Amino acid sequence: MGFSKASWALLNAGCLERISMFKLSKKVQSLPPYLFLEIDKAKRQAAKEGRDIIDLGIGDPDQPTPKFIIEALYKASQDPANHRYALDQGMPVLRRAIQGWYKRRFNVGLDPDTEILPLIGSKEGIAHFPLAFLNPGDISLVPDPCYPPYKGGTILAGGAPYIMPLLESNHFLPDLKKIPLLARKKAKMIFVNYPNNPTNACASDDFYRQLIEFSARNKIIIISDLAYSEMAYDGYKARSLLEFPGAREIVIEFHSLSKTYNMTGWRIGWASGNANLISALAKVKSNIDSGIFSAIQLAAVAAIEGPQDYVKSMCDIYQERRDILVEGLSALGWSAIKPKATFYVWIKTPAKVDSISFSAKLLKEANIVATPGVGFGKYGEGYIRMALTVPKERIKEALVRLKKIS
Numbered sequence: 380m381g382f383s384k385a386s387w388a389l390l391n392a393g394c395l396e397r398i399s400m401f402k403l404s405k406k407v408q409s410l411p412p413y414l415f416l417e418i419d420k421a422k423r424q425a426a427k428e429g430r431d432i433i434d435l436g437i438g439d440p441d442q443p444t445p446k447f448i449i450e451a452l453y454k455a456s457q458d459p460a461n462h463r464y465a466l467d468q469g470m471p472v473l474r475r476a477i478q479g480w481y482k483r484r485f486n487v488g489l490d491p492d493t494e495i496l497p498l499i500g501s502k503e504g505i506a507h508f509p510l511a512f513l514n515p516g517d518i519s520l521v522p523d524p525c526y527p528p529y530k531g532g533t534i535l536a537g538g539a540p541y542i543m544p545l546l547e548s549n550h551f552l553p554d555l556k557k558i559p560l561l562a563r564k565k566a567k568m569i570f571v572n573y574p575n576n577p578t579n580a581c582a583s584d585d586f587y588r589q590l591i592e593f594s595a596r597n598k599i600i601i602i603s604d605l606a607y608s609e610m611a612y613d614g615y616k617a618r619s620l621l622e623f624p625g626a627r628e629i630v631i632e633f634h635s636l637s638k639t640y641n642m643t644g645w646r647i648g649w650a651s652g653n654a655n656l657i658s659a660l661a662k663v664k665s666n667i668d669s670g671i672f673s674a675i676q677l678a679a680v681a682a683i684e685g686p687q688d689y690v691k692s693m694c695d696i697y698q699e700r701r702d703i704l705v706e707g708l709s710a711l712g713w714s715a716i717k718p719k720a721t722f723y724v725w726i727k728t729p730a731k732v733d734s735i736s737f738s739a740k741l742l743k744e745a746n747i748v749a750t751p752g753v754g755f756g757k758y759g760e761g762y763i764r765m766a767l768t769v770p771k772e773r774i775k776e777a778l779v780r781l782k783k784i785s
């Protein structure tokens with residue numbers, strides 16, 4: 380078994396730092412292990428043994444990037460002007476394309492020069508943003524379970540994450556009323572992510588209004604991760620916080636082309652929102668990177684301004700897979716909710732079985748990779764996550780295998 384409870388515990392205990400004569404910094408020592416690397420190791424080991432693995436582990440689209448986007452990249456890459464360092468703040472033509480998309484999609488007007496910042500994937504922006512505002516002793520309010528860089532970015536900036544449990548009883552929304560006074564005082568920022576990875580929950584308008592009121596009152600920056608805003612089903616349309624009154628002063632939103640256009644490997648996304656927050660992030664980044672390959676920026680313009688029917692057909696594919704998986708699991712007596720958005724199914728483990736043991740069992744007995752919920756934080760315990768990133772035939776095969784072992 381590649382990832383066992385023992386190897387997980389060892390990593391958590393910080394065995395990494397003992398294998399070298401160089402002592403890791405306290406910040407790096409206190410980073411949680413990056414779960415996906417561990418699962419990947421286990422998966423590769425299983426594949427090496429010749430086993431037929433169905434990988435529902437990692438959230439990476441299996442469909443190719445649309446052809447017209449690849450062609451735009453090819454064309455732009457022929458131009459030597461695009462081979463040089465790109466401008467730190469992104470090409471004006473890309474910022475204007477994003478401005479147009481925002482207006483069409485959310486009816487929100489943004490200033491392309493001050494309120495939009497292209498990124499080398501939204502992950503780097505999310506992870507770098509805390510560097511702009513956290514001092515030692517400061518807190519960021521982090522949902523749990525969550526996308527790992529919220530905690531990692533906070534810790535690398537010298538801050539401390541304050542955990543907000545996402546519980547099914549509260550629709551996987553943080554309960555703002557439960558955040559104690561001291562944490563509110565020390566908090567500089569709050570992370571939210573709806574549609575949510577890993578729980579697939581969506582935010583209500585009511586929650587967004589409360590969040591803005593809470594954050595404005597306590598002078599807390601809202602960091603909203605909208606990576607899945609376009610991956611939705613049954614007519615659901617995710618909203619931008621910037622549509623709500625009072626948001627413009629305190630919100631920075633992170634968007635990604637990764638999931639919307641099947642471009643995870645390309646590394647491109649953007650931040651949009653309050654101009655002071657955007658310029659602070661730009662200042663941090665100007666010390667770290669030197670912009671995005673211009674040809675990729677021009678391909679992103681093609682993606683954003685090109686035909687969007689591709690996004691709809693992508694959602695149709697995931698929706699069909701979702702129905703097969705969730706209905707199949709329900710027939711087996713498993714507890715899983717049909718997601719309105721994202722390509723994740725968040726599934727309860729059987730009573731008294733922890734998520735790592737359960738994932739390990741699925742890999743060992745059914746050759747299925749699923750992500751243990753605890754990898755997203757301690758409140759992910761009791762769940763596993765399956766991603767709808769394999770063809771429907773493979774999902775059907777996974778269900779056949781699960782029937783045999785359950």
Ligand SMILES: *Cc1c(COP(=O)(O)O)cnc(C)c1O
Pocket residue numbers: 438499500501502503526572576604606634635636637638643646647648
């Ligand atoms: C996939 C994902 C992203 C996108 O990251 P990129 O760096 O833009 O590829 C951001 N947030 C969440 C929650 C994700 O799952």
